Each structure stands twice: as C-alpha cells, then as structure tokens.
Amino acid sequence: MAVQASLRVLRTPWMERISRELASGENVRAGFSEQLSRFYELLEQTIVTGDTAWLDPILYDWGRSPTETNLEHADYYVSFVLNRMINLTISVARDYLSPEDALELLAVVIPALAHSLSVVVRYEMETRVTHISNELGKVQDKLKFLDRNKSNFISVAAHELKTPLTLIEGYASMMADRVTNPDPALMKNYLNGVNTGIQRLRHIIDDMIDVSLIDNDLLTLHVQPLWISHLLHLIQNEFKRTLEERKQTLEIVPFEGNDLMIYGDVERLYQAVNNVVANAIKYTPDNGTITINGRLLPGFVEVTVKDTGIGISPENQSLIFDKFGQLGRADLHSSGKTKFKGGGPGLGLSITRGILEAHGGTIWVESEGYDEAKLPGSTFHILLPTRTEPTDPVMTKFFGQFEQPAEPKETEPSGKENPPTHHPAA
Ligand code: ADP
Numbered sequence: 001m002a003v004q005a006s007l008r009v010l011r012t013p014w015m016e017r018i019s020r021e022l023a024s025g026e027n028v029r030a031g032f033s034e035q036l037s038r039f040y041e042l043l044e045q046t047i048v049t050g051d052t053a054w055l056d057p058i059l060y061d062w063g064r065s066p067t068e069t070n071l072e073h074a075d076y077y078v079s080f081v082l083n084r085m086i087n088l089t090i091s092v093a094r095d096y097l098s099p100e101d102a103l104e105l106l107a108v109v110i111p112a113l114a115h116s117l118s119v120v121v122r123y124e125m126e127t128r129v130t131h132i133s134n135e136l137g138k139v140q141d142k143l144k145f146l147d148r149n150k151s152n153f154i155s156v157a158a159h160e161l162k163t164p165l166t167l168i169e170g171y172a173s174m175m176a177d178r179v180t181n182p183d184p185a186l187m188k189n190y191l192n193g194v195n196t197g198i199q200r201l202r203h204i205i206d207d208m209i210d211v212s213l214i215d216n217d218l219l220t221l222h223v224q225p226l227w228i229s230h231l232l233h234l235i236q237n238e239f240k241r242t243l244e245e246r247k248q249t250l251e252i253v254p255f256e257g258n259d260l261m262i263y264g265d266v267e268r269l270y271q272a273v274n275n276v277v278a279n280a281i282k283y284t285p286d287n288g289t290i291t292i293n294g295r296l297l298p299g300f301v302e303v304t305v306k307d308t309g310i311g312i313s314p315e316n317q318s319l320i321f322d323k324f325g326q327l328g329r330a331d332l333h334s335s336g337k338t339k340f341k342g343g344g345p346g347l348g349l350s351i352t353r354g355i356l357e358a359h360g361g362t363i364w365v366e367s368e369g370y371d372e373a374k375l376p377g378s379t380f381h382i383l384l385p386t387r388t389e390p391t392d393p394v395m396t397k398f399f400g401q402f403e404q405p406a407e408p409k410e411t412e413p414s415g416k417e418n419p420p421t422h423h424p425a426a
Contacts, residue, residue: 006097006105007044014092015040021088022081035062047108052115059116063123079124082117089113149323156346160204168197207347210271211323214354221265221358228301228384229258231266232292235274242281246340250277250290257296263387264359272355275348276305276363276380284309285340285375296386300361303382310341311367311376321363323350360385 015036023032038058045054062078089109093102171193178186213219232252243250280290284307294303312320323346349363356363367378 003047003105003108004044006093006101007047007109010092010096010105011040013096014089017092018085018088022084043109043112046112052112055112055116056119059119060123063120064127079117079121082113082120086110086113086117153323153346157204157208161201164197164200164204167200168194171197207351210351210354211347214351214358215323219268219354219358221268223263223265225261226264226266226269227259227261228294228303229254231270231273232258232303234270235277238274239277239281246281247287248281248284248290249288250281251292253291253293255294255296257294257301257386260296260301260386262301262384264384265355268355269359269384272352272363273303273305273382275352276382279348280305280307280309280378280380282340282342283307283378288375297383299385300383301386303384304379305382306377306379308375308377310372311370312365312378313367313370316370317365317367320365321349321353323347356382356384360387 015033018036019033035058039055042054042058046052065078090106093105093109097105171190175187175190175194178190210219229252236250236252239250242248277290277292284290288308290308291306292303293306294301296302353363361382361384363380363382365378365380368376370376
C-alpha cells in the first residue's frame with residue numbers, strides 16, 4: 001500500500017489513541033482533537049511533498065503556547081506530547097497496518113515527527129529563556145528601586161540628622177563663648193536649644209530603630225485594654241500648642257465605637273495615630289481643619305483622620321506607606337515636626353502601618369489628588385480589630401473584669417473610669 005493510503009487508514013485510530021492517552025477531560029479533548037487533526041493534515045502534506053516546512057506554523061504555535069504556570073514550573077508539555085506521539089504512532093501502525101506497510105510508513109513519519117520534536121524543544125527553550133530574562137529584568141528593576149530608596153534615605157537621613165546637629169553645635173559654641181561670663185537666663189536659653197536638638201536626633205534615631213524592628217518582625221506589643229476616645233484626647237492634648245501656633249482646629253467627633261474597650265499596645269497605637277495626626281497638621285496650611293471621626297464595623301473600629309491640606313495624588317497613595325516613602329526631593333526638605341510641609345525622613349507612615357498590621361489592623365488613604373492651591377485634603381482610614389479578649393491568658397485574668405460587649409449600644413460608660421495606667425510618654 002502506498003504511504004498516502006496508509007496515512008488515510010491510520011488517521012482515525014491515530015487521533016483516537018492519541019487523544020485518549022494524552023488529553024484528559026472532555027473540554028481538553030475537544031480542543032486537542034482539533035489541534036491533532038490540523039497536525040495530521042500538515043504531517044500528510046509534509047510526507048507527500050517531503051518538505052518539513054509545512055509543519056512549522058503549528059509547531060511555532062505549540063512551542064510558544066506555554067502558560068505562565070507552565071513556565072514557572074518548567075513544564076515542557078508540548079515536547080512531552082510529541083515524544084509520546086512518536087511511540088503511539090509506532091504502536092497504532094503496528095496494530096492497523098501490515099508489517100511491510102507499517103515499516104514503509106514509519107520510515108517517513110518518524111523523521112517528520114523527530115523534526116517536529118526538535119523544533120518544539122527549541123521554541124520551548126526560547127520561550128523559557130525569554131520568560132527567565134523577563135523575570136530577571138523585574139528583579140533588577142526591584143533592586144534598582146530598593147537601591148534608589150536606600151540612597152534617597154541616606155540623603156534624607158543625613159539631612160535630617162544634620163539639622164539638629166547644627167542646632168546643637170550652634171548653641172554649644174554660644175555657651176562656650178559665655179562660659180567665663182555666664183548669664184543664667186541666657187545659659188538656660190542655650191541649654192533649651194541644645195535639648196531641642198537632642199530630642200529631634202532621638203526622634204529620628206527612634207524611628208530608624210522602629211523601622212528595623214518592623215522589617216525584621218521584632219516589634220513586640222505590650223497588650224493592654226484601651227479606649228480609642230482616650231487615646232484621641234491624649235493626642236489632641238499633645239498638639240494643643242502646635243494647633244494654636246498654626247491656627248488650626250482639631251475636631252474629634254464622638255463616633256459609634258470610640259468608647260469601646262479594645263486591646264492593644266497603648267504606646268504603639270498612640271505613636272501610630274499620632275503620626276497620622278502630625279502629618280495632617282504638617283501637610284495642611286495654617287487655618288486648616290483636622291477632623292477625627294470613625295464608625296463601628298463588624299469586628300473592627302474605623303478611625304478617620306481628615307484634613308484640609310494639600311492632598312496626595314492617586315499614584316502616591318500607596319507609596320507613602322512604604323519605607324522612605326516621603327514625596328518630593330530630599331534636599332528641598334524643610335525639617336520640623338509640625339511646620340507646613342516640614343517633611344521628615346519618610347518613615348512615619350511605614351511605622352504606622354507596621355504597628356497597625358501587628359495589631360491585625362490596617363491603614364489606607366483617600367484623596368482627590370495633590371493640589372497646593374485648591375487643597376483637596378486627605379482622609380486616612382485606620383482599621384483596628386475590636387478584639388474583646390486579650391490573647392495573653394495573664395491579661396485575661398487581670399483585665400477580664402473590664403471586658404465590655406462588642407456592641408456599642410450596650411457599652412458601660414463606667415468602663416471609661418478605668419483607663420490604662422500606662423500612658424504613652426507624650
Ligand atoms: P514624612 O516623615 O516625610 O512626613 P511619612 O511617612 O509620615 O513621612 O509620610 C510620607 C509622605 O506622605 C510625606 O512625605 C507626605 O508627602 C505624604 N503625606 C503624609 N500625610 C499626608 C497628608 N495628610 N497630606 C498630604 N500628604 C501627606
């Protein structure tokens with residue numbers, strides 16, 4: 001029998017056996033059969049014409065078809081299929097043709113299939129290499145970004161550390177000049193100046209330590225009962241003078257959930273919320289308003305800190321929570337905790353997020369955009385779980401008696417008479 005006639009005889013059993021052996025599931029089998037049928041036709045053309053180029057388009061499609069999952073797992077499915085196809089073709093030819101016809105057919109089909117296998121392997125390799133270089137490119141971009149962040153941080157940190165240092169140097173040299181003829185009032189003034197510089201230095205260094213604790217998962221929480229309203233009023237008190245200086249108003253709206261006793265690290269939560277409020281003051285011009293509000297959600301209390309400041313552009317809204325996520329140029333930074341736009345090293349919000357996440361909470365921001373003229377403002381949303389039981393059994397023993405139901409309606413106002421004794425060092 002001529003090779004072409006043998007190919008016609010084998011077509012149906014070949015298709016059936018290969019789909020049965022290599023495609024699982026009805027849906028896969030339907031698509032697979034179409035592909036097989038196309039392949040078989042091209043194989044016939046190749047054998048009739050003796051030109052393997054007929055197979056190239058389908059082999060190209062197959063070799064370039066791996067999915068992301070195939071690529072990640074180095075799963076060479078098509079070359080596996082072709083490999084098996086060679087063995088199955090031999091067995092189908094043996095079952096459906098005479099030994100002579102089978103031999104005659106296989107003598108032309110096997111080289112065509114072997115050629116297909118080598119082409120597909122090459123395409124698969126090329127696709128995988130492209131995939132790996134893309135992945136490498138992504139890693140490189142990430143490393144470059146981290147490196148830029150690091151150098152940016154070094155320049156901001158150096159700038160931040162230099163300002164208080166210059167202050168300390170200035171006051172110290174003025175004191176040295178007056179040491180032979182000291183005036184107590186003047187000396188006290190100078191010493192105050194030195195002190196302010198030292199405090200600023202401490203603040204920056206503390207922030208750096210906190211970032212490294214958070215990065216290394218070493219932040220330890222000293223959990224105790226607390227009331228959000230209490231925390232907010234402490235913060236309001238801390239900023240009283242600043243708010244007067246900046247002619248700003250800080251309004252705390254009593255909201256459902258603010259009287260609820262929750263468990264958390266008072267000092268750390270104070271620090272977290274304090275950072276957000278300090279930023280609201282910093283990025284709002286004089287005469288602006290900061291409003292703290294919130295609501296009770298299932299399992300969470302949400303606190304919102306809304307300002308009437310410069311706002312944040314949408315593309316920066318997630319970046320600001322990253323380390324060194326301060327926007328704008330380091331060398332243009334003015335130092336100062338609450339001065340208008342007085343940027344810090346860009347660690348505040350990343351520490352805030354770290355603290356809130358350690359409590360099982362989170363933070364995000366909403367703002368229409370950045371505009372120093374129109375002042376669209378920003379609203380920071382802080383989410384804290386309303387855990388009614390401390391995780392530590394010793395805590396349960398000590399504080400279990402203060403526990404309140406999660407529903408605010410049933411909240412005992414007397415609970416507030418037992419505020420935590422451990423106050424943050426404001
Ligand atoms: P920084 O030390 O620079 O204040 P933060 O981590 O506290 O660092 O904040 C990161 C950046 O987010 C700030 O540099 C500022 O650009 C932006 N930002 C934070 N809070 C506000 C806000 N309330 N309004 C506008 N921009 C803000």
